Amino acid sequence: MVKLGPPWRAIFIATALAFSVFTTSTIVAAQPVDASSFDPDPTGDAYLDQHFAADGLPNGAILSSRSVRILPPLALTSSFDAWQVWFKTTAADGAAIAALTTIMKPKAWNGRVVGNNYAIDSVGLRCNPSYQLTHEVSIETPDITRQLLWRGYAVVMTDYQGPRMAYAHGPTQGREVLDGLRAALVFPFAGLAGSPTAMIGYSGGAIATIWAAQMQPTYAPELRMLGAAAGGTPADLSLLRMTMDGQPPASVLYLMAALGVARVTPDAFDLLSDIGVATARQNKNLCSSAAVLGVVPVPLRSLTTGDPYDTEVVRRVYRETKAGGATPIMPIYLWHGLHDTWIPVAGARALQQTWQDAGVDVSLTVLPCDHITCAYTPVGLDRIDTWMGR
Numbered sequence: 068m069v070k071l072g073p074p075w076r077a078i079f080i081a082t083a084l085a086f087s088v089f090t091t092s093t094i095v096a097a098q099p100v101d102a103s104s105f106d107p108d109p110t111g112d113a114y115l116d117q118h119f120a121a122d123g124l125p126n127g128a129i130l131s132s133r134s135v136r137i138l139p140p141l142a143l144t145s146s147f148d149a150w151q152v153w154f155k156t157t158a159a160d161g162a163a164i165a166a167l168t169t170i171m172k173p174k175a176w177n178g179r180v181v182g183n184n185y186a187i188d189s190v191g192l193r194c195n196p197s198y199q200l201t202h203e204v205s206i207e208t209p210d211i212t213r214q215l216l217w218r219g220y221a222v223v224m225t226d227y228q229g230p231r232m233a234y235a236h237g238p239t240q241g242r243e244v245l246d247g248l249r250a251a252l253v254f255p256f257a258g259l260a261g262s263p264t265a266m267i268g269y270s271g272g273a274i275a276t277i278w279a280a281q282m283q284p285t286y287a288p289e290l291r292m293l294g295a296a297a298g299g300t301p302a303d304l305s306l307l308r309m310t311m312d313g314q315p316p317a318s319v320l321y322l323m324a325a326l327g328v329a330r331v332t333p334d335a336f337d338l339l340s341d342i343g344v345a346t347a348r349q350n351k352n353l354c355s356s357a358a359v360l361g362v363v364p365v366p367l368r369s370l371t372t373g374d375p376y377d378t379e380v381v382r383r384v385y386r387e388t389k390a391g392g393a394t395p396i397m398p399i400y401l402w403h404g405l406h407d408t409w410i411p412v413a414g415a416r417a418l419q420q421t422w423q424d425a426g427v428d429v430s431l432t433v434l435p436c437d438h439i440t441c442a443y444t445p446v447g448l449d450r451i452d453t454w455m456g457r
Contacts, residue, residue: 100336100337100339100344102329102330102335102336104348105326105329105330105336105347105348105351106230106231106232106330106351107190107191107192107231107232107351107352108191108192108351108352109192110192110193110195110198110202111193112198112201112202114131114133114151115151115167115192115195115197115198116192117131117153117165118165119131119153119155119165121155121156121163121164121165122163123163124155124163125155126155126156126157126242126245126246126249126286126287127154127155127156127245127246127248127249127250127253127287128154128155128250129152129153129154129250129253129254130153130154130155130165131152131153132150132151132152132153132254132256133150133151134148134149134150134256135149135150135151135169135200135201136149136201137149137171137200137201138200138201138202138203138204138205139204140204140206141200141207141210141212141213144213144217145171145173145213145216145217146173146174146175147171147172147173147174147216148171148172148174148257149169149170149171149172149200150169150170150254150256150257151167151168151169151170151197151201152167152168152169152170152250152251152254153165153166153167154166154167154168154246154247154249154250155246156229156242156243156246156247157242157246158229158239158242158331159233159236159238159239159242159331160331164229164230165230166225166226166227166229166230166243166246166247167195167197167225167226168197168223168224168225168226168247168250168251169196169197169200169223169224169225170221170222170223170251170254170257170259171212171216171221171222171224172221172257172258172259173216173217173219173220173221175219176219176220176221177218177219177220177455177457178262179219179220179221179262179263179264179265179455179457180220180221180222180223180248180251180252180259180262180263180264180265181215181220181221181222181223181264181265181266181267181451182222182223182224182225182244182247182248182264182265182266182267182276182279183211183212183215183222183223183224183266183267183268183272184224184225184227184240184244184266184267184268184272184273184275184276184279185207185211185212185224185268185272186268186269186270186271186272186273186355187226187227187228187234187271187272187355188234188270188271188320188323188355189232189234189323189353189354189355190232190234190323190326190327190350190351190352190353191232191351191352191353191354192232192352193352193354194232194353194354194355195226195228195232196224196225196226197224197226200224208442209269209442209443211267211448212224214448215448218448218452218457219457220451220455221251221257221259221262223247223248223251225243225244225247225248226243227239227240227243227244227247227275228240228243228327229243229331231330231331232327232330233327233328233330233331234271234323234324234326234327234328235271235274235301235304235324235327235328235388236327236328236330236331236332236388237274237275237277237278237388237390238278238387238388239331240274240275240278240279241275241278241279241280241281241282241286242279242282242286243275244266244275244276244278244279245279245282245283245286245287245290246287248264248287248290249287249290252264252290261291262291263291263292263293263455264290264291264292264293265292265293265294265295265296265451265454265455266279266280266292266294266295266296267295267296267297267447267448267451268296268297268298269297269298269299269441269442269447270298270299270300270301270410270438270442271301271324272297273297273298273299273300273301274300274301274390276295276296276297277295277297277300277302277390277399277418278390279295280292280295280297280395280397280399281390281391281392281393281394281395282393283395283396283397284393284394284395284396285393292397293397293398293454293455294397294398294399294400294450294451294454295395295397295398295399295400296399296400296401296402296446296447296448296450296451297399297400297401297402297447298401298402298403298441298442298444298446298447299402299403299404299407299409299410299438299441299442300390300401300403300410300414300415300418301410301414302389302390302391302414302415302417302418303385303389303390303414303417303418304324304328304384304385304388304389305385305389306410306411306413306414307321307324307409307410307411308376310408310409310410310411311409312366312367312368313364313365313366313367313368313369314364315364317409318364318365318366319353319365320355320409321367322350322365322367322370323350323353323355325367326347326350326351328384328388329347332380332383332384334380335380335384337380338371338372338373338375338378338380338381339370339371339372340370340371340372342369342370343370343371343372346370347370390418391417391418391421391422394422394425394426394427395422395427395429396427398428398429398454399422399427399428399429399430400429400430400432400446400447400450401415401418401419401429401430401431401432402431402432402433402434402441402444402446402447403415403431403432403433403434403441404433404434404435404436404437404438404440404441405433405434405435405436406435406436406437407436407437407438407441408437408438409438410438412433415431416431419431432446434446
């Protein structure tokens with residue numbers, strides 16, 4: 068979501084970051100640091116900042132819930148009830164954790180549920196849908212939630228990056244998306260039990276969508292899922308090095324993704340220089356509205372003690388976050404921009420081929436648009452309507 072207001076803080080950070088990186092001739096190797104020092108700060112909302120003991124509970128079990136009032140502009144354009152639900156899920160390392168989802172059910176509900184995996188593309192907890200929808204005058208761009216509610220779908224928006232905001236880490240996000248849907252379907256006040264479901268996500272949200280799709284047969288086989296639509300999909304993070312690392316205006320998103328993945332990757336922070344440590348800590352709560360930072364071409368290499376790409380840590384990240392290692396059983400629809408200079412279409416094509424070879428019903432539409440404009444095409448929503456029989 069785009070937060071309204073002048074991005075003065077982002078501009079200040081951009082200036083400070085550029086000065087610190089480009090005026091330092093010698094980078095001293097940082098000492099090993101406590102990885103938790105890079106975790107995001109609390110939101111300040113006591114309900115959203117809760118912690119739960121979830122060991123021994125089934126995935127998707129409800130831990131707490133509340134009715135919420137969604138702020139304008141969404142509240143002015145749709146008529147719906149809304150709740151937030153804490154649920155038990157599992158981190159990528161197998162630990163039991165709690166996550167939060169927001170459920171919106173239109174008054175004229177059509178009996179179907181869609182998981183809108185909005186592109187959070189951020190590393191701070193205040194950037195999550197749960198906070199943005201209830202605390203900020205924010206605009207979802209494109210406005211997928213409004214369009215789904217208008218079409219009669221109940222919408223489930225999960226804070227799928229987890230308590231550590233693991234931006235771009237598919238193994239984390241897939242589990243949370245699936246458990247968010249599980250929780251929504253058993254939440255008694257919403258009355259969604261037994262409903263057919265589908266998912267949609269673009270860019271960062273596409274990571275969550277395709278990982279949930281490929282994990283569903285083994286992780287949440289009871290879910291009745293009719294399809295997943297993903298656009299501008301970063302299926303292979305290794306392809307982004309040449310197109311985003313130090314390349315304005317996408318460089319800030321790349322660095323934020325590196326921070327998000329590092330939060331759940333052992334030894335990743337040991338690669339940082341002293342400047343890298345300071346920069347990561349200073350920017351650990353950034354929302355995607357800080358994309359103005361992209362005007363500063365800061366490569367990842369300027370924040371590390373050596374070439375990060377020539378390390379086993381980064382090679383492990385690439386292996387573990389590359390989609391296609393598991394096989395969905397639901398239909399998959401991919402769309403991508405032919406002129407997408409951020410996320411190469413080669414990644415989507417390779418994923419389509421991998422899943423086709425495994426017998427998956429998967430299609431890819433390549434459109435004459437770039438990464439931004441392709442987000443506004445209606446093809447994903449239209450495919451959901453087809454699957455749902457609307």
